[in-house]
Amino acid sequence: MKIVSDFKDYYDSAQAFGTDPSITYVRTCESFEYETSVYRDDDRRERMPRHLDRLLQVPLDILKRLPRRLVEKHKWHSNTLEIPITTRLTGFCGYLYPAFEVSGQTFYSTDQFVRDLPESCLERLHLRRKTLEELLNQSFGAWRSPYWGSAPLSHDTWAKVTSELDGKRFDEVFVHLGVPSFKVEYAAGNGRDDLTDKIRCTLNPRLNVDQFQRVKGPAEAFQEISMYVGNQLARQPDPVSAVPDDVLRDEKGFNEWSFRRHKEEDKKLRKKQDRQ
DSSP, X not given: OEXXXXXXXXXXXXXXXXXXXXXXXXXXXXXXXXXEETTBSOOOGGGXXXXXXXXXXXXXXXXXXXOOOOEEEOSSOEEEOOOOEEEEEEEETTEEXXXXXETTEEESSHHHHHHXXXXXXXXXXXXXXXXXXHHHTOOOOSOOOTTTOSOOOOHHHHHHHXXXXXXXXXXXXXXXXXXXXXXXXXXXXXXXXXXXEEEEEEESOXXXXXXXXXXXXXXXXXXXXXXXXXXXXXXXXXXXXXXXXXXXXXXXTOOTTTTOOOGGGOHHHHHHHHHO
């Protein structure tokens, strides 16, 4: 596969092991963003061209169900912690891979979140690792909220939503978009004075920014993209007809004299005959 792009990604190095020159991946990155709020019906979708809101409707619906707020549950009430969490769905060769971002770090599971969040981030968020583990161990059951929609982030809620995506293909979305990879992100406001969230959509994104190599290694990612571009995203030409031209002509109601003039119908010949 030949990659035509103005940026580098982590799987580009796999081209050194050989490529199929008949397959070309034009990797043009396009990003769009709009705001949404629980208190406003207008999602400002006019900022998304090419009818992306319709083509991405399925992954956007799943994205909005992903847990995106840390909540401290008490006996009679719950406090939403003001910790900015961005949830993400990375579409890659027919599948959707959920993740979330905290303080610039991307995590593909809540266990990884507890284990790998740097101490500097914990101090900035005024959290201890033990406290974070306790928050994620909370049980929210059948969570219902008229404002936040999705359940709070915990081990159980994250596993429940993401398990529905395991092994499930979404090829129709990729084919309609015409790309082997995309991502949609939900950046929650998470503030007392900021109730406006942002939704970002990116076609052909840089996957190394989100540490996607944790999910797919360079060689595996390159091979899967090559196969996907050469198969699911290949534009099939119209089949060449094996029916002879004279048969096709007769089937359409024409014959060998169609659009031709018979000799006896020639005007010059008739004038010459009249003079004689």
